[in-house]
Amino acid sequence: MTDSLLRTRDGHHARVGFVELFFDLVFVFAVTQISHSLLHHLTWEGAIHAAMMAAAVWWSWIYTSWVTNWADPERVPVRVALFVLMGLGLLMSTSLPEAFTEKGLWFAVAFVATSMVRSGFMLFAARDNAMLKRNFLRIIIWQIFSGVFWIAGGLMEGEWRVGLWLAALFIEYISPAMFYRVPGLGRANTAEWTVEGGHMAERVGLFVIICLGESLLITGATFAEATWTPEVIAAAAVAFVGTLAMWWIYFSAAHEAASEVISKASDPGTLARRAYTYCPILIVAGIIVTAVGDELSLVHPTGHVEPAVAAVLIGGPLLFMIGGLLAKLAVFERWSIPRVAGCVALAALWLAAPFVMPLGLAALTTAVLIAVAGWETWSLRTA
Template sequence: MPASVRHRRSLLRTPDPHGHAKVSFAELFFDLVFVFAVTQLSHRLIGHFTLEGVLQTLFLMLAVWWVWVFTSWVTNWLDPELTPVRACLFAFMLLGLLMSGAIPEAFDGRALMFAGSYVGIQVGRTLFFLWAARGGGPVLVRNFQRILTWLACSGLLWIAGALVDEWRLPCWVAALSLEYVAPSLGFAVPGLGRSATTDWAISGGHLAERCALFVIIALGESLLVTGATFSSHDVTADTALAFVVAFAGSLALWWLYFDTTHDLATGRIAQSQDPGRLARLSYTYLHLLIVAGIILNAAGDEFVLAHPMGPTGLQTAVCVLGGFGLYILGVGLFKWSVMGRWPWSHAVAIGVLGLASLGADRWPAVLTSAVACGVLVGLAAWERHSRRLAG
């Protein structure tokens, strides 16, 4: 049977000779749900800035990212231009909207709504893939049989935790831990063996572009928070200054990732002999730090805009300095994973932010934000200059 017929029957993408399958409009439409999810996470963090609230929001962010990135892996293989795959994506959009809507009360009255939607996406997507990939090759099908086993086990824990209040935290932590550790263990299942990264024949360029688009989603949320907060306050010299600094910070975040990192990393994974290994570490795990840093910084922008000339409180320092620091760490680790060396410029930038935190409580909030923004701009300029010298 010709390869094109086999791929069409199994709903798999036709392999791209350049290793960069096109991102479809259906995938971009699916991502719109996660614009709402990131907004919900940001607002929850701002409204519940206690140790418990921050940890709960972090947990929910990990869950939201895992749903999105697993779906991106699946659409790396399945062809979203085909009607059954599109219908599947749209069904999971609906579940994703329910999951996102439950985020503010996920640990309270809407626990079952959150957990049920989450499990519905994770398990339902895997079942659909096993049906859609029929005839697509035993290695790929066996991989997803292993994945289904792990997700079914974690799904039971998600639902049990949603139904029983006192079990919720331990069950949900155990469930998400299972899902996060599974890829590093090759989804090992007795009788089914374990997957090797070389089994994951992916389009590296496609997954790199998908993750870059999620970074754009998170940056868009940062701009949304900045604009909405600014419009809700009287326009004064102080708020105008804070608004400009917050906008400059978002530009610096974009600059460091897209101007000095993304293209290089995309080229490396597209040409890699084992793109599955790079995709698992660099894009599935390490991008979490990048996205978390953006969300944390977005909360910091709101705190600064609310009281630009007020003292830098603990929550403002954590969100502004910690958010930029987490982002820089994430981008640095991402570069290390694709280039094989740690960029020491990032360590210097994190060190400067650490020194700034020692005196930030004596500064107005807008100055703390400006210092953090200046560090990021300096780092991005340093990296761009280094690339020019290397080139």
């Protein structure tokens, strides 16, 4: 139909629109807020709070990316909907640092409103597509269910808020795996999800670039304010090279191949759900934690490595590597030997942590990232 708000599936790659890139800018701020919050609260409690916020922010973003995989962002109503979601996303992002204190209700309301606006709009946009309309009716019912826990958590304090929000996140993340099953409406059939693999791969890739860019911003800003001693210069170089290595690993030839596999799959929805909905959260979390580790090694490159510092210096790259390993497994259904070896090597660095300085530990994790990137590149060239 000429008035359809949905993309046409004509066999050509659906390009990412400028309005989608504009929408992503809100999440640059969100990622920065999370990394700064973790940096200033480097405790188990702070780590749990940061992980929960990262999970919520990622979920809000990836759901919108699924929507723009179906809805055409060149149509004015779709753009207006994205602008409304941007405003709600900005409110959500600004409340992140105090989400577990006085701005919890603001965060919860912004998150739930984002879900309702997004899914409600898709019910309208897909009004002539029975499959999509029925699917988003199931989705909005699940989101109303989780929304009760989000709002209740925003009204409570302390451990009650954490518990209720953990329940909300569990409902959010389990709903796709449950195929949005609703009594009377049945369950979704992922084989009917007409996913454009190239668009989805590009959207997730752009979010990864946002996170890597935020890592570079932290490195640059911290380095600019520091006294440029040889140790500080070395720490900045290590952080920069480590970011380059993560980019190299993520945007390998496998990234392009994955979009082709999904595009030609008999059940693209299942592949896209595994590879681009669940797995990237570990990649994103890894980059955020690595950025915190980079700043810590820049501020204190020498001296004893505290356990919390070791946790972020090793944990960030390890989370990134595990996420990349699982994403590759989800698409190609085989284990990546270089990435398995990288996970093992990074985990083994816990044994070295008591004997090196923060700069030394950061250099070792970067060396592992470089080795994995080089190994994968060499393997592809000799295959």
